[in-house]
Amino acid sequence: MGASALAASEFVEIDWRGRRVRIEHQWLAPQRSSAPLIVFLHEGLGSAAMWKDFPQRLCDAAQCRGLVYSRPGYGRSTPRAAEEAWGLDFMHRQAHEVLPALLQALGIDTTAQPPWLFGHSDGASITLLFAAKYPAQIAGAIVLAPHIVVEDLSVASIESARQAYVETDLRQRLARYHDDPDSAFWGWNRIWLHPPFRDWSIEREIESIACPLLAVQGLDDEYGTLEQIRGIVRRVPHTELLELPDCGHSPQRDQPDALLEASVAFIARHRRTGAVDAR
Numbered sequence: 038m039g040a041s042a043l044a045a046s047e048f049v050e051i052d053w054r055g056r057r058v059r060i061e062h063q064w065l066a067p068q069r070s071s072a073p074l075i076v077f078l079h080e081g082l083g084s085a086a087m088w089k090d091f092p093q094r095l096c097d098a099a100q101c102r103g104l105v106y107s108r109p110g111y112g113r114s115t116p117r118a119a120e121e122a123w124g125l126d127f128m129h130r131q132a133h134e135v136l137p138a139l140l141q142a143l144g145i146d147t148t149a150q151p152p153w154l155f156g157h158s159d160g161a162s163i164t165l166l167f168a169a170k171y172p173a174q175i176a177g178a179i180v181l182a183p184h185i186v187v188e189d190l191s192v193a194s195i196e197s198a199r200q201a202y203v204e205t206d207l208r209q210r211l212a213r214y215h216d217d218p219d220s221a222f223w224g225w226n227r228i229w230l231h232p233p234f235r236d237w238s239i240e241r242e243i244e245s246i247a248c249p250l251l252a253v254q255g256l257d258d259e260y261g262t263l264e265q266i267r268g269i270v271r272r273v274p275h276t277e278l279l280e281l282p283d284c285g286h287s288p289q290r291d292q293p294d295a296l297l298e299a300s301v302a303f304i305a306r307h308r309r310t311g312a313v314d315a316r
Contacts, residue, residue: 044093044105046085046113051138053109060139061085061113065096065103073176073308074145074152077105078136078160080182080287081225082198084112084214091289091297095155098301104152106139116220123228125237128159132166147174153304157181158260158286159225165269166239168246177249177307179300181288182258185268186238187229194259195229202226243272249307250276251299255284255291277303 044063051058063085066072077092079085084107096103108131110117117123124130140147153176156164161183168175184191201207202222211218228234250273252266263280270276279299284291 048113049139049142051135051142053135053138058109058115058135059113060106060109060115060135060142062104062106062139062143065093065105067102069096069100069102072100072102073304074102074104074150075099075304076136076140076152076154077103078154078156078163079105079107079111080158080160081229082211082221083157083160084221086112087214088289091293092155094293094297095300098297099304101153101304104143104145108135110217110220110224111215112221113216116217117224119219121224123224125228125231125234127228128162128239129166132163133170136163136167137171147171151176154178155181155300156183157289158184162239165243165246168248168250169239169242169244172245172247175248177251177304178246179251179253179303180266180269181253181296182255182261182286183252183265183269184261185240185243185265187235188261188264190262191260192230192235195226199226199230240268240272243269246273249303251279251303252276253279253281253288253296253299255281255286255288257282257284258286260286 044065046061046063048059048061077088085105088105092103092105107114109115151174154164161180164178164180168178208218215221252269254263254266266278270278281288281292281295288296
């Protein structure tokens with residue numbers, strides 16, 4: 038069952054980089070008006086629809102509300118212009134500019150009721166960057182297959198994805214989830230394969246994260262090694278780790294039940310105890 042069968046897409050405009058940008062988003066269980074809000078941040082080739090029914094399942098199990106959205110360039114949000122190249126700081130811009138602007142446009146008071154963030158892959162890295170910069174505006178975070186450095190394995194898999202996009206039906210499959218699949222694919226692919234991006238790292242920045250943090254990775258992740266989440270716990274010692282067997286880059290697809298159980302328990306535990314004091 039796709040996310041579109043669970044919630045209808047809505048649109049809101051934000052000001053970003055001197056232009057108006059349309060953001061596709063979906064509300065989950067909005068009737069739980071006083072419940073905590075979970076904001077879902079998709080992967081590098083993802084969109085609101087590509088989460089399918091996992092956000093709804095998590096919100097129902099945790100008795101939370103949900104917000105799923107497509108970043109600019111993805112899904113039904115404003116596409117990336119053909120000549121627009123993402124910078125080395127593209128994830129920082131999403132964490133420090135786009136997400137705060139979206140939350141403000143939707144009337145979400147992150148000071149009065151900080152949301153939980155649930156990010157996957159690039160979305161997980163964006164989540165970490167938001168948590169580090171805005172410690173008082175986040176209740177907690179769950180990050181799936183996050184990147185804190187660029188590894189050889191990641192680059193090799195992204196090079197393989199480029200070949201698949203050119204030579205197979207990958208473009209047609211992505212077109213089911215993106216109005217402009219070229220916008221989504223090439224924005225992501227070109228920056229990750231841009232030689233200076235090999236030096237990208239957020240290792241130092243995440244050291245300031247104080248909110249509850251659960252980091253999840255599959256043992257068979259084709260886009261990153263376990264050093265990604267183990268590197269997080271070395272820098273953010275209160276991080277809880279979940280390493281899943283028989284699981285690739287998408288735990289919500291490969292091990293949804295195990296991920297659901299761990300996520301619900303994590304949220305429930307920290308809703309009772311409140312945010313940890315990391316320092």
